[in-house]
Amino acid sequence: MGASLRDIARLAGVSVKTVSNVVNGYAHVSPATRAKVEEALSRLDYRPNLSARNLRQGRTGVIALALPELDSPYFAELSRFVIDAAAELRWLVVIEQTDGSLDRERRILDGVRDHRVDGVILSPIAIGADELAARTDDTALVLLGERIHDGPADHVAIDNVRAARDITEHLIGLGRTRVAALGAEDNAASGTAPLRLAGYREAMAAHGLPETVAKVERYRRGQGAAAMAELLARPEPPDAVFCFNDLLALGAMRTILAAGLRIPEDIALAGLDDIEDGRFSTPTLTTVAPDKAQLARIAVDLLKQRIDGGPGSLPREVGASYRLMIRESTAGR
Amino acid sequence: MGASLRDIARLAGVSVKTVSNVVNGYAHVSPATRAKVEEALSRLDYRPNLSARNLRQGRTGVIALALPELDSPYFAELSRFVIDAAAELRWLVVIEQTDGSLDRERRILDGVRDHRVDGVILSPIAIGADELAARTDDTALVLLGERIHDGPADHVAIDNVRAARDITEHLIGLGRTRVAALGAEDNAASGTAPLRLAGYREAMAAHGLPETVAKVERYRRGQGAAAMAELLARPEPPDAVFCFNDLLALGAMRTILAAGLRIPEDIALAGLDDIEDGRFSTPTLTTVAPDKAQLARIAVDLLKQRIDGGPGSLPREVGASYRLMIRESTAGR
DSSP states (O other), X not given: OOOOHHHHHHHHTSOHHHHHXXXXXXXXXXXXXXXXXXXXXXHTTOOOOHHXXXXXXXXXXXXXXXXXXXXXXXXXXXXXXXXXXXXXXXXXXXXXXXXXXXXXXXXXXXXXXXXXXXXEEEOOSSOOHHHHHTOOOOSEEEEESSOOTTOSSEEEEOOHHHHHHHHHHHHHHTXXXXXXXXXXXXXXXXXXXXXXXXXXXXXXXXXXXXXXXXEOSSOSHHHHHHHHHHHHTSSSOOXXXXXXXXXXXXXXXXXHHHTTOOTTTTOEEEOSSOOTHHHHSSSOOBEEEEOHHHHHHHHHHHHHHHHTTOSOSSOOEEEOOEEEEOOHHHHOO | OOOOHHHHHHHHTSOHHHHHHHHTTOSOOOHHHHHHHHHHHHHTTOOOOHHHHHHHHTOOSEEEEEESOTTSHHHHHHHHHHHHHHHTTTOEEEEEEOTTOHHHHHHHHTOTTTTOSSEEEEOOSSOOHHHHHTOOOOSEEEEESSOOTTOSSEEEEOOHHHHHHHHHHHHHXXXXXXXXXXXXOSSOSSSSHHHHHHHHHHHHHHTTOOOEEEEOSSSSHHHHXXXXXXXXXXXXXXXXXXXXXXXXXXXXHHHHHHXXXXXXXXXXXXXXXXXXXXXXXXXXXXXXXXXXXXXXXXXXXXXXXXXXXXXXXXXXXXXXXXXXXOOHHHHOO
């Protein structure tokens, strides 16, 4: 015979109602109270019969997080926060990798493998707003980490245009005049690349500077290294480069240093994502740091509201904050 | 009305039995045939009623992968392979993070959150063989990435002792005599640290060289940077360092370079894991590369056999292969 809610409440020194709120993952429980209850639950080895409750509610207690690739540090770090936020609701998180493929994103929107999940958090690359609007599956959906204007689903993202403009302004503020953008894509329908490119262009235009754009197919170190080599081979190589993510920047850093050039003296370098790698590279990497914990928490909160049947049919757009992290790759030692 | 297995078989040019084998995730279908069938399934939008079948079999079609931390690149890369291998069986993969905490590992062994999964692949840090042996939950279990001798569960790992000895031999072979080990742990009951330390000691003893050991609490860049600073402050700093994973090595690299020392001229540096970061750092990082795809595939195969009720009660121990990757941090440019 296991512990009852009453046993838990007595040990934690709270009401049975509060214990119930914690067990059911409702909000409006203070972190301190939640911690007391969690400890009591753990000490008395309380096991809610989640399977039975989920079946009763027609739910699985499992959500899917669909992202391009788990072995990209940004998505790994973000996933960690999503799993932590979901755990507070006693949800399990299934990870689905799309590799940014349109076909795989479509399949996820058609119901993750036969509706074994209650909801989906999707970080889309290939799929566009029109196709999202035509979606017939009714599994709860939240888009994470990009922005489809007037899109048909809830989404949460940083303001990518403004973030890109800010970091480009920082490079221009160093007195650099040949600032390149590295990371444009040819086929992105809804990813962040067009937004980051737009922000770069706004900053360059505001200062009357000419644009230099290098394209890539994937946002990985190898592509950053290759695109940087291509930039160095041009008649007028850049004196500053804004890479659309940190992995591209770390690949570019390798190419620049291997060519015997100095960072930032010859080429100032900046990324976006604030992955841990860039805090320990030599030089350390200047970047834009999205608040990943906030992004994850908002995404899970929005999804919970959808799963619970709220909050009406209108899609919501929520912004998350970001900061510029100025490090050695632009500021020097 | 959806497509039938017969429709799929006709389009793919194979037998109905073969289609059934693919849909049910059985082995012994060639990759080429599997691809043809998958394409036909996709084109005809075939939807097996997995929920119904799973319920009939008393299964969820979901497994858990429990690992210390998803935002460690080694585990993110490994997770990618596990998710890919599980997808071929049409399994979903829930990720659980233990942070290497004994309490969380215990809870996972007690049945992941009320048995909503069919099986568990666990990468243990804290839990020991005795406790594993005393486990009463009967959820299928496979241990991944370490070695508990004569342990009570199936497990798959590289030979960590031999790998550590090999990489230490490589450092000694460069003519270095003050080779340090960075990454020992105080409280590891079953992790890889004691095995890697044992391999290092074997190599040092074989050459009559004195041991230098730096301890850490976590296997992250920050801990590597701090432990390296502590090694540099000793009266006789090392002329080579074997770090127990690549993250520690990349942190140590930062400390060495920031101190104005050269790699490998002043200090040769090696890691273990072969994460992508070390292929693009400057200098690139010498390391041991475990075959992560093989590790993942074996783990999923072992788990499938356990879930299917085979292969008897005796635990199995399977070794995966590894290679030394000699790069600039020991070989120079």
